[in-house]
Amino acid sequence: MSIVYDERVDGVLPKVDKAALLSELQARLPDLDVLHTEEDLKPYECDGLSMYRTTPMMVVLPEHIGQVETLLKICHQRQVPVVARGAGTGLSGGALPLEQGILLVMARFNKILEIDPAGRFARVQPGVRNLAISQAAAPYELYYAPDPSSQIACSIGGNVAENAGGVHCLKYGLTVHNLLKVEILTVEGERMTLGSDALDSPGFDLLALFTGSEGMLGIVTEVTVKLLPKPQVAKVLLASFDSVEKAGRAVGDIIAAGIIPGGLEMMDNLAIRAAEDFIHAGYPVDAEAILLCELDGVEADVHADCERVRQVLEAAGATEVRLARDEAERVRFWAGRKNAFPAVGRISPDYYCMDGTIPRRELPGVLKGIADFSEEYGLRVANVFHAGDGNMHPLILFDANQPGELERAEALGGKILELCVKVGGSITGEHGVGREKINQMCSQFNSDELTLFHAVKAAFDPSGLLNPGKNIPTLHRCAEFGSMHVHHGQLPFPELERF
Amino acid sequence: MVVRHDADASKALLEQVNQALNSGTKLRIQGGNSKAFLGRKVEGEVLDTRVHCGIVSYDPTELVITARAGTPLVDLQAALDEAGQMLTCEPPHFAEDATVGGMLAAGLSGPRRPWSGAVRDLVLGTRVITGFGKHLRFGGEVMKNVAGYDVSRLMAGSLGCLGLVTEVSLKVLPKPRECVSLRFEVDVETALKNLAEWGQQPIPISAASYHDNALHLRLEGGEGSVASARERLSCELLDGDYWQQLNEHQLHFFRSETPLWRISVPNNTGVLALPGEQLIDWGGAQRWLKSDSDAQTIRRIVSEAGGHATCFTPGACDSPMPPLSAPLQRYHRQLKAQLDPQGIFNPGRMYPEV
Numbered sequence: 001m002s003i004v005y006d007e008r009v010d011g012v013l014p015k016v017d018k019a020a021l022l023s024e025l026q027a028r029l030p031d032l033d034v035l036h037t038e039e040d041l042k043p044y045e046c047d048g049l050s051m052y053r054t055t056p057m058m059v060v061l062p063e064h065i066g067q068v069e070t071l072l073k074i075c076h077q078r079q080v081p082v083v084a085r086g087a088g089t090g091l092s093g094g095a096l097p098l099e100q101g102i103l104l105v106m107a108r109f110n111k112i113l114e115i116d117p118a119g120r121f122a123r124v125q126p127g128v129r130n131l132a133i134s135q136a137a138a139p140y141e142l143y144y145a146p147d148p149s150s151q152i153a154c155s156i157g158g159n160v161a162e163n164a165g166g167v168h169c170l171k172y173g174l175t176v177h178n179l180l181k182v183e184i185l186t187v188e189g190e191r192m193t194l195g196s197d198a199l200d201s202p203g204f205d206l207l208a209l210f211t212g213s214e215g216m217l218g219i220v221t222e223v224t225v226k227l228l229p230k231p232q233v234a235k236v237l238l239a240s241f242d243s244v245e246k247a248g249r250a251v252g253d254i255i256a257a258g259i260i261p262g263g264l265e266m267m268d269n270l271a272i273r274a275a276e277d278f279i280h281a282g283y284p285v286d287a288e289a290i291l292l293c294e295l296d297g298v299e300a301d302v303h304a305d306c307e308r309v310r311q312v313l314e315a316a317g318a319t320e321v322r323l324a325r326d327e328a329e330r331v332r333f334w335a336g337r338k339n340a341f342p343a344v345g346r347i348s349p350d351y352y353c354m355d356g357t358i359p360r361r362e363l364p365g366v367l368k369g370i371a372d373f374s375e376e377y378g379l380r381v382a383n384v385f386h387a388g389d390g391n392m393h394p395l396i397l398f399d400a401n402q403p404g405e406l407e408r409a410e411a412l413g414g415k416i417l418e419l420c421v422k423v424g425g426s427i428t429g430e431h432g433v434g435r436e437k438i439n440q441m442c443s444q445f446n447s448d449e450l451t452l453f454h455a456v457k458a459a460f461d462p463s464g465l466l467n468p469g470k471n472i473p474t475l476h477r478c479a480e481f482g483s484m485h486v487h488h489g490q491l492p493f494p495e496l497e498r499f
Numbered sequence: 500m501v502v503r504h505d506a507d508a509s510k511a512l513l514e515q516v517n518q519a520l521n522s523g524t525k526l527r528i529q530g531g532n533s534k535a536f537l538g539r540k541v542e543g544e545v546l547d548t549r550v551h552c553g554i555v556s557y558d559p560t561e562l563v564i565t566a567r568a569g570t571p572l573v574d575l576q577a578a579l580d581e582a583g584q585m586l587t588c589e590p591p592h593f594a595e596d597a598t599v600g601g602m603l604a605a606g607l608s609g610p611r612r613p614w615s616g617a618v619r620d621l622v623l624g625t626r627v628i629t630g631f632g633k634h635l636r637f638g639g640e641v642m643k644n645v646a647g648y649d650v651s652r653l654m655a656g657s658l659g660c661l662g663l664v665t666e667v668s669l670k671v672l673p674k675p676r677e678c679v680s681l682r683f684e685v686d687v688e689t690a691l692k693n694l695a696e697w698g699q700q701p702i703p704i705s706a707a708s709y710h711d712n713a714l715h716l717r718l719e720g721g722e723g724s725v726a727s728a729r730e731r732l733s734c735e736l737l738d739g740d741y742w743q744q745l746n747e748h749q750l751h752f753f754r755s756e757t758p759l760w761r762i763s764v765p766n767n768t769g770v771l772a773l774p775g776e777q778l779i780d781w782g783g784a785q786r787w788l789k790s791d792s793d794a795q796t797i798r799r800i801v802s803e804a805g806g807h808a809t810c811f812t813p814g815a816c817d818s819p820m821p822p823l824s825a826p827l828q829r830y831h832r833q834l835k836a837q838l839d840p841q842g843i844f845n846p847g848r849m850y851p852e853v
Contacts (some may be wrong), residue, residue, distance in 0.1 A: 037647040118695040119767040163645045177620050192826040197765040199784050202821035203831055205619055208652035212645045229701045252560035259672035298701055300723020357641040359561055390641035429643035444646050448633040455837040458647045
């Protein structure tokens with residue numbers, strides 16, 4: 001079964017007359033930038049998950065919402081599939097193009113329309129980078145809380161589509177918790193407002209439904225986000241442990257003490273060594289696990305909480321607890337964690353990042369399971385973990401130039417996600433299903449649940465033109481994936497096409 | 500009222516829904532009936548969720564509680580209280596027998612809402628009996644989960660019009676170490692100006708209301724931050740029970756025969772010139788209005804301010820829920836038609852067409 005769109009199991013797509021579509025676009029939208037030659041299309045063949053590539057039929061780069069509106073009307077009339085893309089930093093192939101579809105790039109909508117310090121909101125275009133919002137709000141001592149590690153590059157429209165998270169989610173929430181209003185264009189090119197300038201809006205909570213819907217229900221054209229006052233002070237503690245189990249228990253102990261850290265991250269030995277080698281953050285390279293615990297807020301509270309957390313960590317068996325002495329050391333401690341992915345990239349030709357979530361109490365068992373799979377598939381796995389909210393990022397190390405390694409990495413990844421589902425977790429915490437985890441959706445949801453998802457889709461996009469083949473698998477795909485899965489036991493996806 | 504604790508009646512509920520589907524019977528979903536005033540009147544066979552009750556799982560260190568829809572809200576809150584935790588959205592009960600399912604369906608949140616989120620913000624997962632007669636699970640007990648569409652949060656505030664929620668998992672948080680309530684005698688303009696200013700600063704405000712010529716503030720957080728904010732804002736202390744009385748509509752303001760409206764506006768909205776008497780909550784973002792004025796007049800003024808108005812007094816207004824824009828109305832109809840094709844769940848409770 002192919003990971004590229006496969007009409008046999010993903011549904012038949014309408015046949016598009018490229019030349020006729022192109023001439024209509026050029027006639028009706030003369031100012032619209034349209035890319036349609038092989039060499040122009042090449043750079044758009046993948047998003048942040050570069051393992052999966054498809055050359056789109058056409059790429060459009062609109063600059064006015066009116067262009068998007070007309071484009072969608074044309075596409076709806078001609079039944080042309082549309083894949084929306086922001087900055088293209090997504091890690092699940094959610095913006096993977098279609099050979100028979102238009103790739104709608106929203107990156108040029110990069111204006112901050114309004115910062116209202118008294119109202120504590122920012123109104124921005126969808127192509128505005130996540131970090132740019134906080135930078136624009138900084139003069140007012142305000143910021144936008146969700147901070148995915150790609151925040152320098154990723155766009156807010158993409159954040160809405162994926163319900164992006166970050167390292168501060170436990171305390172400050174996900175994208176869905178930090179939105180007030182989203183303007184969208186429906187598949188028919190009609191403008192619709194979800195949410196409002198107030199804290200709630202009449203009717204069903206369509207803002208929540210659209211957040212994380214991976215561009216399958218509508219196209220985001222404007223976003224109003226909440227801004228928060230910047231915490232006065234942030235301190236970070238670095239605790240070393242001689243076992244990951246102890247580190248895992250310490251996380252529960254911190255929360256049991258009534259403390260909600262701003263950030264709480266765990267790394268295992270392989271990740272620690274890779275990060276230390278790269279960043280020289282001052283990490284203890286012989287520790288089996290480290291915890292980074294950031295406490296933020298008003299100075300007096302943070303000081304008291306630091307003492308409490310230190311006592312909890314020591315009681316939990318930490319071999320060493322260090323408080324970052326100054327801002328420079330705090331930034332260095334974080335730099336090690338935030339660069340864990342590229343650091344792992346230095347010790348392995350390729351790596352594959354997973355995104356499962358689990359109830360925290362299951363951590364020791366799941367780490368043991370990952371270690372067993374790692375041995376079984378003969379590939380190393382480094383573990384980086386948003387410990388506070390149970391979101392794991394196992395990094396599978398492989399070499400795509402070695403025959404069979406990519407297949408083994410994908411199979412191992414699939415095993416890890418299925419284990420997450422088995423212990424009551426989810427196949428994706430913040431990266432999205434996209435194209436990458438389309439098969440694992442069949443493990444997390446039964447056919448009746450998937451049918452309900454298709455019903456939701458049908459309410460907004462009955463002809464399935466928006467981002468087809470992503471997020472929700474067809475029952476046909478699951479039937480095939482499921483049977484393959486059972487029959488072939490140890491080696492799932494044996495027929496996967498490779499690139 | 501007889502409450503059977505820890506009873507899994509999901510099979511019986513599923514059977515009732517399937518019978519309704521087979522016979523084309525409309526269902527009126529009901530828990531403690533404490534929020535019956537909300538929305539439009541529904542004709543139909545009563546489906547009582549209270550038979551399906553009990554806390555399914557609660558592990559304080561995971562910060563998650565899962566309970567059946569018919570669980571009394573007081574029971575859920577007592578369990579959290581014992582572990583030093585709480586529902587940060589402070590849902591109003593409006594009656595002793597309010598249920599967890601009713602809290603979710605009504606989606607109403609209390610004074611802490613602007614700072615800690617609404618009911619929908621706490622929802623992590625649900626089990627739902629659908630309009631196809633299936634008992635399904637969406638979301639789960641983990642903090643982050645972006646697999647599939649967020650059906651669980653969609654259920655919050657849907658007034659039972661999209662399906663029967665049988666179980667819900669909610670994120671919970673530790674209670675603050677320190678809590679102090681204050682009262683300032685100031686005029687309303689100064690109060691709103693102060694709130695806009697303080698909102699941009701790291702002051703641990705967790706509730707702010709204005710009525711009877713006084714601003715009422717609640718400070719919550721660590722000992723240090725609360726003490727320093729209290730020192731800075733020196734004024735008279737207020738009894739902390741005030742917030743519950745406000746939340747449960749037990750203050751003198753709410754004892755009235757005049758129709759009550761809930762007005763939701765952007766948080767920096769100034770004084771609203773509405774006909775009637777007002778109480779400001781949510782730091783300015785929610786206003787309660789007692790008014791004999793017609794719905795059209797109230798809604799025109801509120802919508803000019805970027806907000807919307809809901810009538811809380813049954814019978815006082817033909818369309819108690821705020822009207823939707825034309826495209827929203829169409830997609831509400833389509834969503835209802837897709838998820839509840841036979842229209843058996845609370846038909847017309849929110850709008851005539853859903």
